[in-house]
Amino acid sequence: MTDTHYALLAIAMVLMVVSILVPLAERFRLPHTVLLAIAGMGLGFLGSWIIASDIKLGALGAAFVGLDKLEVGTDVFLPLFLPPLLFTAGLTIDVRRLMDEIHAVLLLAIVAVLVCIACVAGVVHFATGMDIVVCLLLGAVVSTTDPAAVIGIFRDVGAPKRLSILAEGESLLNDAVAIAAFGLFIGILASRSVADPAAVVAEGDPTSALGVFLREFVGGLVFGFAMARAAMVILARLGESDAAIASVTVSLTYLCFVVADRYLHVSGVVSVVMAALTVAAYGPTHLHPRQWASLRQVWAQLEFWANCLIFVLASMLAANVLLKITWLYVWAVLAVAVGAFTARALVVFGMLPMLEAVKLVQPVNKQYKAILVWGGLRGAVTIVLAMVAAGDERLPENIRDFIALSAVLFVLFTLFVNATTLGLVMHLLGLDKLSRLELAMRDRVLALSRVNVTRHLHQIIRQHNARSELIVADPASAGEVEVEAMPDDLALPLDERVKIGLVTLSTHEKELYLEQFEQQILSRRMVAMLAARADRLIDTVRDKGVEGYEEWVEEVSQPDRGFRLALWLHRRFGLERMLTDRLADRFEVLMVSGSVLSELAAFNVNSISDLLGADAEAALAEVIGNRQKAVDGALRALSLQYPGYFEAVEARQLERAAIRFESAEYARRLREGIISREVYDDLREQLSSRRGAISQRPPLDLGLELANMIGRVSLFASLDREAIVAVSKRLRALVALPREKIIAVGGPPNAMYFVAAGEVTVHTRTVTVTLKEGDFFGEMGLLSSQPRNADVIANGYCHLLVLYRKDFNQLLARRPEVRVEIEAVAARRDAETSSATQAAS
Structure with missing residues (x-):
């Protein structure tokens, strides 16, 4: 035999041995490497003995000779x-x-x-x-x-x-x-x-x-x-x-x-x-x-x-x-x-x-x-x-x-x-023992399983007209079978049952994301981000329960470091691409979260209630409902700002669902022999083309082209194109985060703001006013040079146009008609504020 044959026999023997060790490691609950080390030393001792003794064992002996020759430098x-x-x-x-x-x-x-x-x-x-x-x-x-x-x-x-x-x-x-x-x-x-x-x-x-x-x-x-x-x-x-x-x-x-x-x-x-x-x-x-x-x-x-x-x-x-x-x-x-x-x-x-x-x-x-x-x-x-x-x-x-x-x-x-x-x-350390909570859950699942099995047996017997003595449970209970209550020594308080339910719901949430990914409804990038979020949620709920769940919801609703960086780059250098991507991500995450939360609400009713009790199901429904309201509110705010993009993303999601259903239908027709493989491949190719056409997200226009935004602001609606261009050269775009304080009481009057998209709330000592698209604020400070007398807070994401004091003075000096318009509107607002104050007093 050549050295090659010896080496092949040696490798074949080693692969066979290490493969057999896999089930043994599982059986004895040991790391596979422990058995590998034992096997390696055993092969070493046995091979040395066989070679030294010159025992003729045929192919087995040749394999040990090959091991001896198999010397990897x-x-x-x-x-x-x-x-x-x-x-x-x-x-x-x-x-x-x-x-x-x-x-x-x-x-x-x-x-x-x-x-x-x-x-x-x-x-x-x-x-x-x-x-x-x-x-x-x-x-x-x-x-x-x-x-x-x-x-x-x-x-x-x-x-x-x-x-x-x-x-x-x-x-x-x-x-x-x-x-x-x-x-x-x-x-x-x-x-x-x-x-x-x-x-x-x-x-x-x-x-x-x-x-x-x-x-x-x-x-x-x-x-x-x-x-x-x-x-x-x-x-x-x-x-x-x-x-x-x-x-x-x-x-x-x-x-x-x-x-x-x-x-x-x-x-x-x-x-x-x-x-x-x-x-x-x-x-x-x-x-x-x-x-x-x-x-x-x-x-x-x-x-x-x-x-x-x-x-x-x-x-x-x-x-x-x-x-x-x-x-x-x-x-x-x-x-x-x-x-x-x-x-x-x-x-x-x-x-x-x-x-x-x-x-x-x-x-x-x-x-x-x-x-x-x-x-x-x-x-x-x-x-x-x-x-x-x-x-x-x-x-x-x-x-x-x-x-x-x-x-x-x-x-x-x-x-x-x-x-x-x-x-x-x-x-x-007690890590191999079931906790009191786990023991209670085990017994509860066993009780529910017995009830469900009995119900299914009754149904089968009724369908087949079987004899009642074949029924496993008491024949007198052929109607409804009640679930046994938890034993008193294992009965769990409501907060612990709610915690179990939240862990279950969070785990199911991750499964739903993965399911949408497998069905090609959710993009690969999105599923990676959402699945990671779900993992963090599971860990947080295990640590802190409902409090941890609410903290997590609050955390993910806030802009992350990446968004803040994108916002800073946009404010500082006017770079839009990163901010556009982040806002588009938020659109898709909110839409997917809304659909998943609806499924979680149904899952809570159908699967959690029997397991944890009606009171736990109601508490979980409230938690899910609060999160749904937050998601719906955020999505509604964005959709109002970008209705065209919202419709485009929604249409994209529906098209993905349609492609998934069509693909399943074609596969069923192929299995039933209704269509040939050639027809099936042609249909799949058409679906692939459609899927490729919607693989890229529709572009999101921030609406930050200054000339177009100025035209939507009522203050400048009557200006001609030349005047709008002149104003656009003075204005700067700004995106405010939800609950961001844009102006603070006592702050310097260094700019006025125009609301291009979204809304803000103005808080004074006596009144609260909500300003929406087309409104503006901060102009009184520029005109009178007095410190700010109100707090202005963003309600959701707001796109603003900012006119700074230096640019404002230059604009008024060159465009008297703009000065007249601003002073007139400011006078009307001052009169309205005075009337509201007198009425309140």
Whole structure:
């Protein structure tokens, strides 16, 4: 047999073994990597024994010979295995949720890595006496975390999703930071072998090293983002070919890693991570849902193969040297464990509360913090770095062996100690026990299920004229079956039942968004934003109940940072595009929210009432109703300002629904054999053309072209075109936010305002006046130079025209007819205000 045949048999055997371990891991509730490590060491011991004994086992023996021959050089580990591991981790993360928790993620990913490196280096140096730089290198190798086990625990106990985001984001970003630190320290160690002492000083200079680190890190970010954006342009033009899409992303991964590292001399690891995050952010909005799901499945398969091969090969290597381990490595591994978990506890229990105190991070339960500490397992990335260090011939052999063996043994320590005891820790913390609330819900669901089953049986028996003795329940109860009341010891107060209902409704809300996306009613960009909002709502309701729900509704109703930035750019520089996009987003979000809230109201009546009681259903209906009123009011305000755009968006939504119904009808006709495949394909192509025609949102005209707006203001309605143009040169456009105070009592009289769209309320000491489109205010201050005597507050989004004092004086000097008109209107308003004041007194 040739070496190729031996290698093929070896790979086939490994893939078979690691696949069989998957159901075993689920059965014993252990991370798959624990069984991979056991299998790898078992294969290592068994293979050494079979080869040494020269036992003839046919193909099985040849497979073990192939394993012995299958020696992947350590210089291949990094470029071959690391990119798919990093890219898959970045591809599967929810980027929008990651940005919500970015402060905590950066703390865990950057600060925690640095603290871990320092703690591990200090403890190992104290315990073994090894060179401090060597200890720092070991700290960098072991500072990466594998979140798989702890995320599984969070999922099992129903922990808030943001905790999974914390674990995933930490693992992804700390890989990049740790690998960059790894390159820094290994470069310092390698520089010690050069002959020129000046070169050693230059390489070891901390300032120079920090500069190189920052250059490589920032350069990797920029290059990875640019490559991913270019790839997204290609992906959107590949049609229906899932294979081609997957191939482009594989190419992107290795191009980012190799080109960045070898040609641009920036961090290839950071480049891959940034590329993955960019694809994760833009992929769902550029690819069909089926294509996106297929792409993620391909990368999950690649990650599975890479992870399995790394663990098996590394564990086989560890098995071959386990008998040669000295007390040095025992002390080193214990020191690494003490340093790593001490550092993690310092960050989670010491630094994370600081972010909670300043409200940069939502509070994390102490039990979950304990799981975050104990669940800081090490995985494939640590092994890859250990193998790279072991194969770096620039380092002395004793240092290579020390780094590689200590790191691999620490990985095995976390797998066999931490991973296997996570369940016990969860039990001790009480996370595996049903709460009083969950027990009550379980019993309530069981009671309802029995009632529904009995009702269905009665219906079936009546339909088939079956004998009454076949009825499971009491024959006397053949009519209506009443639901048993909750036991007194498990009866829940109203606020707890309402909280359960809100969590249920919030979860169903997210499902409705995803359903509309699958039906192609909702755009990909919108579903990403709304689904992320729904996740935040679920977490908030779990923490604070009704109060949290209302706080969330208030928060999402306020302009976010992006909108405020767009508004500032428009006010400062007259840039309209970003503000237009934000207002268009608001239109679509309000319309979708309105339809989803209607479905939630029906769901509350049909599904929540029996489960939680009529009083809880009524309380939930009130919460939903208040939110519906807010959404309807905001949508009505926008539709009044932009009726044309509102009609265009509504027509677009209806057209999407029509296309969805037609598509389902064509598919049904095809299944029934009424139309042929050729006719079906032609009909689908026509639908695709219609879908493409409405894929872009209709343009939203802010109505900020000054000449057109001036013509709608009653004050200037009688002016000729030349006068309007002259006025337009003096006016400046302004968009006011809902409840924004445009003028305050006692403020300087530096401008007058014209309402082009929307409405404002003027509050004086005696009267309150509402001004709408075509009205104006603030003119008395300009004419009399007296401080403001009223507050003017925007009711919703208002588009205003502003005439500042300097421009006003120039306008009146050049256009006397404008002065006459303004003074006449001001006199009439002054008289009306005086009459209203006398009547009130």
